[in-house]
Amino acid sequence: MPHLSWHDCRVDIFVVTVGLGDKIAEEWEPLRKQRFILAVSALSLIATVAFSDANAQDKTIKIGALFPMSGPGAYFGAQDKQGVELALEQVNKEGVNGYKFTIQYEDSACAPLPASQAAKRLLDQYKPDVIIGEECSDATLAIMPIIAQAKVPLLNAGSSSIKITEPGNPYTFRILPDEVMQGVDLATQAYNKLNARTAVLLYENTNSGIGNAKVFKDTFEKLGGKIIADIGFGRDVNDFTAIATRVAGAGKADVIPTYTLEGQGLKITQALAQAGVTKGGGGSAIQLGTIWLPFGFEQKAGKAAEGYVRIVQFDPTDTRPVVKNFISAFKAKFNADPTHLNAHAYDQIMLIADAVKRGAKDAQSMRDTLAATKDFQGVTGSVEFNKHNQNIKMDTIHYMRTEPDLSWTALKWN
Amino acid sequence: MTATIVAQQIINGVVLGSLYVLVALGLTLIYGVLVQINFAHADFVTLGAFAAYFFMHLLGGSYLASIAVALLVGALLGVAINLAIFAPLRHKGSELLPLIATIGVSTMMQNAMLAVFGPVPYAFETPYSQRVFRVAGTFFTEQSVIIVLVSIATIALLYAFMKFTFLGKALRAVAQDRETAGLMGINPNYLIMLTIVLSSALAGMAGAMLAPVLVLTPFAGTSVIVKAFAIVIIGGFGNVEGTILAGLLVGLIESFTTQYLDPGLIDIVVFGLLLLMLVFRPTGLISERREENV
DSSP, X not given: OOOOOHHHHHHHHHHHHHHHHHXXXXXXXXXXXXXXXXXXXXXXXXXXXXXXXXXXXXXXXXXXXXXXXXXXXXXXXXXXXXXXXXXXXXXHHHOBTTBEEXXXXXXXXXXXXXXHHHHHXXXXXXXXXXXXXXXXXXXXXXXXXXXXXTTOOEEESSOOOGGGTTTOOTTEEEOSOOXXXXXXHHHHHHHHTSOOOEEEEEEESSHHHHHHHHHHHHHHHHHTOEEEEEEEEOTTOOOOHHHHHHHHXXXXXXXXXXXXXXXXXXXXHHHHHHTTOXXXXXXXXXXXXXXXXXXXXXXXXXXXXXXXXXXXXXXXXXXXXXXXXXXXXHHHHHSSOOOHHHHHHHHHHHHHHHHHHTTOOSHXXXXXXXXXXXXXXXXXXXXXXXXXXXXXXXXGOEEEEEOTXXXXXXXXXX | OHHHHHHHHHHHHHHHHHHXXXXXXXXXXXXXXXXXXXXTHHHHHHHHHHHHHHHHHTSOXXXXXHHHHHHHHHHHHHHHHIIIIXXXXXXXXXXXXXXXXXXXXXXXXXXXXHHHHOSSOBOOOOTTTSOEEEETTEEEEHHHHHHHHHHHHHHHHHHHHHHHSHHHHHHHHXXXXXXXXXXXXXXXXXXXXXXXXHHHHHHHHHHHHHTTTSOBSTTTTHHHHHHHHHHHHHHOTTOHHHHHHHHHHHHHHHHHHHHHSOGGGHHHHHHHHHHHHHHHOTTOSSOOOGGGOO
8 A cells, every 4th residue: 555645635535526526517417416426425435545544554653773783782783673673563563542663773883973873864864753772871972962952752771871861851761770770779789788898890981881880989988898999991902811910919809890891791701700800710709790781691701600790671580471471472583582682672662652552642742751651561670750761660670690500590689 | 919910911911912913914914015904804803703613613623623714714715805806906006996995895894794693792712711720820721822822833934934935035025026026937916816815814813813812793803903003013014023023012011001000091002102103113113124024
């Protein structure tokens, strides 16, 4: 069925009516009157059907997706896309309030410049009602003003920098706990539950890495803990043996909060074990992490990951029906267990669908409806935005510990 | 404690430097003979890494054999690139065209590898990467020992090839003066092909050596190539001995900057040294006339 607009339909009806009017003037005969009325009725019906069909076709929510699909963060994009595709398949089965959902992906590459270019391309060419992404905080911070200027809401699920929502802008929403929520909780749990008194900070030199490490440091020191080494590094560092040597020489560390992407995370974990610092290498230090790492990290890192305690955004042992249904649907579609990236991308689409159910139909109403979200139940946890559009629910923070057989134990600290 | 840390960082620096040397050798060879820069060198390294990975994980081959496989894949890639790009463009007489073409090859290869291998980092574990030796407070893996030994062997073989074989001497002759070498009966096209194949084979092998150390993704090579270019410049464009020295120096600088300054300052220190070299000693660590580099 070709796509028709309001304007197209009006023109069609007009042409049909005028054409028939001429015919009436020339060939008016009482016997034909009945047939004429029937014909007009039939044509009107066709026009009405065509018009309502066109109207239904127009009821589409356009979602723009800014995901890293190249560079070191490309694994984010690949897994986000799976979550999105599953959610779209489900919501488009019957539609929501008569709306269907379409999506266009752009590669934002986890970096400010390509992300800005991708955002502009998306806004100019696709004109979305809502945008989801990015994953990396630096990229998200770069696209926020561009998207806000176009008055389109941006729904983020993967960037933790506090600068995204503080002071934030009215068009940016975040469903994951920010770096302060995560960092304060992580430091407090490390101090209280793990009895940690000394820590070494390892982090990539990005807004998010620096921000996360700073929050941990401030909270941990306030509680009485001591930071014995504070080590930031670039994303181009490959060999972490030198850093592990420095950590080993810094003194006894109880915990090592680490903020990196998956690739560097693997190498750090292995290097710390080789240096005999962490439990995986026969040492006593416990590596701590946040939601940066995907599922499967432990299997790649091997024995070195033993004892790793980290926040995950999605608890696969959660017994809520929404989680169970998501896991079974994901396995059926992709023949694999879902990761937290799959889960938070799925939640982004489901939250958008929920907003449409509550009346959102374009960019502005989407923004307003998202802002009014209260107790949305996603697979990663629940969502309620504060005045800065930050999700305030702490049930999105799940702690997991890696056991010697590389399985997880849910620590249920929150 | 301090002495142990210094010793440990020397070990770390030598291992890392050996890896850099392996990557930079191919670059310096191709520059020394052809006066050309291959921007796709990083991607040859990455492809070599993937070749070794799949040889081990799909075909069940040993790691040591996978090094040879990666070397072979690199060599074959060199033949293909020379026939498809370098040779035709060389005949057009422009030095800029092959340079731009290598940028195109690099982008093409990265995206092809992204499409085929996907973006998720691979964990390239060898039986040697988790075996740790602890000696007098220091530690190193068996993998590190292999890296250093393979680097030494490669350097020695390359050196012997250049100094003592007819082909090596012919290569040096082409590097000194392509036209005169042709008049002496040396076929420059054949030797140019040989250079590109050698350089690519070295890149492939470097990939197999780097893969267990770096984060294996389709963009893996790009993370070391900038350092490799810096090493080539610091060592003296096209100078093999200079490249070896510079590679080890950069490895040690990284280790000691990490220990005593900050790992975030590594690039500032390395590229600061590069700028100083360009200003005060543009011929590189080992100064000699360019014509005699290789």
